[in-house]
Amino acid sequence: MNFDPVSYAASALAGPLLLTLAAFGVLLLPLFFKALRGTQGLVSLGAVLVTLVFFRAAPPAQLAFFSGALNLSPLSAYLWAFAMGVLALFIALSLARPAAPAEHEGEYYFLAFMATIGLMVMMAAGDLFTAFIALELLSLPLYALAGIRRSKPGLEAAYKYFMLGAFGSGMTVMGIAVLNALYPSLDFVSLKAALPAQPLALAGFLLVISGFAFKTALVPFHMWVPDAYEGAPTQVSAFMGAAVKAGGVVLLWRLFSLFDGGPVREIFWWLTVITAVFANLAALAQNGLKRLLAYSSIAHAGYIAVAFFGGTRGWEAVLYYLPVYAMATIGAFGVALILERDEKGPKIDDLAGLGKARPWLAAAMAAFMFSLAGVPPLAGFFAKFYAFAGAVAAGYTSLVVIAVLMSAVSIYYYLRVTVVMYMKVPANDGDRPAEAPGLAEAVVFLMAAGVLLAGLFSRPLLALAAEASRWF
Amino acid sequence: MIAAAVYFFGGLAALATLLMIFQRDPVKAAMLMLAALLSTAGLYLALSAQLLAALQVILYAGAIMTLFIVALTVMPQAWRDHQPKNVFTRVLGLAAAAVLLTELVKVSAVLKTAVRNVDFSESGVLGLARELFGRFAFQFELLSLVILASIVAAVTLAAKRREA
Numbered sequence: 001m002n003f004d005p006v007s008y009a010a011s012a013l014a015g016p017l018l019l020t021l022a023a024f025g026v027l028l029l030p031l032f033f034k035a036l037r038g039t040q041g042l043v044s045l046g047a048v049l050v051t052l053v054f055f056r057a058a059p060p061a062q063l064a065f066f067s068g069a070l071n072l073s074p075l076s077a078y079l080w081a082f083a084m085g086v087l088a089l090f091i092a093l094s095l096a097r098p099a100a101p102a103e104h105e106g107e108y109y110f111l112a113f114m115a116t117i118g119l120m121v122m123m124a125a126g127d128l129f130t131a132f133i134a135l136e137l138l139s140l141p142l143y144a145l146a147g148i149r150r151s152k153p154g155l156e157a158a159y160k161y162f163m164l165g166a167f168g169s170g171m172t173v174m175g176i177a178v179l180n181a182l183y184p185s186l187d188f189v190s191l192k193a194a195l196p197a198q199p200l201a202l203a204g205f206l207l208v209i210s211g212f213a214f215k216t217a218l219v220p221f222h223m224w225v226p227d228a229y230e231g232a233p234t235q236v237s238a239f240m241g242a243a244v245k246a247g248g249v250v251l252l253w254r255l256f257s258l259f260d261g262g263p264v265r266e267i268f269w270w271l272t273v274i275t276a277v278f279a280n281l282a283a284l285a286q287n288g289l290k291r292l293l294a295y296s297s298i299a300h301a302g303y304i305a306v307a308f309f310g311g312t313r314g315w316e317a318v319l320y321y322l323p324v325y326a327m328a329t330i331g332a333f334g335v336a337l338i339l340e341r342d343e344k345g346p347k348i349d350d351l352a353g354l355g356k357a358r359p360w361l362a363a364a365m366a367a368f369m370f371s372l373a374g375v376p377p378l379a380g381f382f383a384k385f386y387a388f389a390g391a392v393a394a395g396y397t398s399l400v401v402i403a404v405l406m407s408a409v410s411i412y413y414y415l416r417v418t419v420v421m422y423m424k425v426p427a428n429d430g431d432r433p434a435e436a437p438g439l440a441e442a443v444v445f446l447m448a449a450g451v452l453l454a455g456l457f458s459r460p461l462l463a464l465a466a467e468a469s470r471w472f
Numbered sequence: 473m474i475a476a477a478v479y480f481f482g483g484l485a486a487l488a489t490l491l492m493i494f495q496r497d498p499v500k501a502a503m504l505m506l507a508a509l510l511s512t513a514g515l516y517l518a519l520s521a522q523l524l525a526a527l528q529v530i531l532y533a534g535a536i537m538t539l540f541i542v543a544l545t546v547m548p549q550a551w552r553d554h555q556p557k558n559v560f561t562r563v564l565g566l567a568a569a570a571v572l573l574t575e576l577v578k579v580s581a582v583l584k585t586a587v588r589n590v591d592f593s594e595s596g597v598l599g600l601a602r603e604l605f606g607r608f609a610f611q612f613e614l615l616s617l618v619i620l621a622s623i624v625a626a627v628t629l630a631a632k633r634r635e636a
Binding site: 117 | 614620624628
């Protein structure tokens with residue numbers, strides 16, 4: 001080791017600390033300085049970009065901080081960069097079209113920062129206890145963000161999300177209490193070492209797993225997703241889809257990898273199958289674009305869960321999958337944001353004629369849809385390919401067959417969006433919403449380029465994912 | 473001396489609770505409940521369980537009572553205390569009270585025979601503080617962010633909207 005752990009820790013922790021500082025800045029400073037009012041978004045974006053610029057590649061070692069509460073490694077660096085990237089895109093989308101009423105701008109960005117810090121801690125958490133507190137830090141701000149407009153659909157989304165989220169948190173904390181009574185320590189390493197097959201321990205683990213499955217939205221813990229995604233401001237839906245899911249996936253993976261076999265794996269198998277089947281079938285019946293994306297998000301949670309069965313290769317695949325999925329989802333929500341006229345977002349039929357009216361936007365949307373469906377050469381194809389290949393290599397062929405079949409079903413509804421855009425004549429011509437400011441479109445095109453490039457040149461991202469996955 | 477303190481605080485707690493039950497005015501009932509909670513804290517102190525006493529004051533007399541008062545102030549409906557008209561409801565309430573009373577008698581009978589270590593003073597504040605500010609310092613700090621975020625979230629959702 002030819003690096004100084006202390007200076008590395010200082011530079012690595014500078015990320016979350018800077019974000020915390022920025023959060024307090026955007027919350028408090030505009031209260032005292034009138035000139036700063038209305039600039040919270042720009043300040044936030046600047047702070048995140050500065051944080052990203054100062055972000056340093058981690059040295060190849062795993063360092064435990066705060067009595068093992070945080071594990072910093074190339075893995076955490078990869079995931080943290082991902083989280084901050086999602087935050088930057090979220091802020092850019094919010095700048096393009098403000099989601100919050102003007103007097104709540106500061107709170108809006110403050111809550112987004114808090115959620116991201118919770119996400120980062122959750123991704124690097126070394127024990128269940130820290131992970132739980134981080135989960136709360138991630139969830140609580142998002143409940144409020146979902147309802148920040150205080151309109152009817154927004155409050156409904158916030159309320160449903162809050163009630164089911166609180167239920168999930170309750171299950172997690174009960175499970176942690178059970179495990180705390182049984183094991184001397186709750187950090188993942190010693191849990192793995194001390195794991196006997198005890199019915200009570202199994203109950204504890206299942207409670208914890210169901211709690212995190214709520215966040216990842218695996219069926220049957222998905223009930224909140226469609227309403228929350230539809231009713232929340234579209235920017236917030238994009239953040240939920242990209243960030244919250246990633247946090248849940250990392251934690252579920254950690255819990256999953258504690259078990260080499262036995263009932264927990266079997267239960268995961270069933271969760272995966274039910275998720276893939278149900279979400280894809282339910283998505284077929286959707287008319288709203290945001291609802292469609294919500295079901296698509298549930299389905300992708302299922303595909304990511306397939307990768308869990310692939311061992312080390314699966315982890316690599318998950319790390320590649322997360323940013324690829326995030327790019328396509330943020331992009332698609334960005335398109336929904338540009339086209340939306342009311343809070344619930346555009347219907348799929350509202351996209352009719354987009355291919356002629358705004359060909360570039362339609363092309364980008366088509367790219368997102370094909371990437372989500374898994375059509376080569378877009379990145380979504382490789383993500384699914386690696387996720388499934390690992391599981392096949394590990395001998396879970398039947399699981400992969402089901403996932404591939406359901407993913408074929410998904411092509412129908414993704415393709416439907418594209419067909420409507422290019423082949424359907426708009427019902428009421430000339431009723432297009434006003435041109436959005438350039439920033440939302442910039443985000444959309446950036447994401448489209450990302451989806452395309454991460455597919456055509458998948459190696460650099462895959463190499464990063466592989467390097468990070470070694471530190472799991 | 474200790475026995476006297478135990479009987480004093482115990483009697484006070486029982487008295488305050490009884491008064492609270494038969495009090496019709498919700499605010500007075502809340503105040504009597506506060507008295508009951510505080511005398512329970514005194515009871516703990518008499519048994520030299522300082523940590524428990526402090527937690528009783530902070531959590532019950534502090535946080536939970538505040539919640540009650542806030543709920544009373546924002547819910548004017550709660551001020552009108554209606555007699556339950558339904559006979560069934562009354563019988564149900566009496567039955568529940570009877571069950572609780574029997575359980576209480578049974579448990580105290582068991583507790584009389586059980587031998588236990590009465591020295592609470594060792595279980596302690598110091599140990600808790602060491603864990604809280606030592607091993608769990610990071611989680612403790614993180615929790616402050618959680619609470620802050622919840623406050624901001626709650627205020628954002630509940631604050632009266634300013635006219636632009």
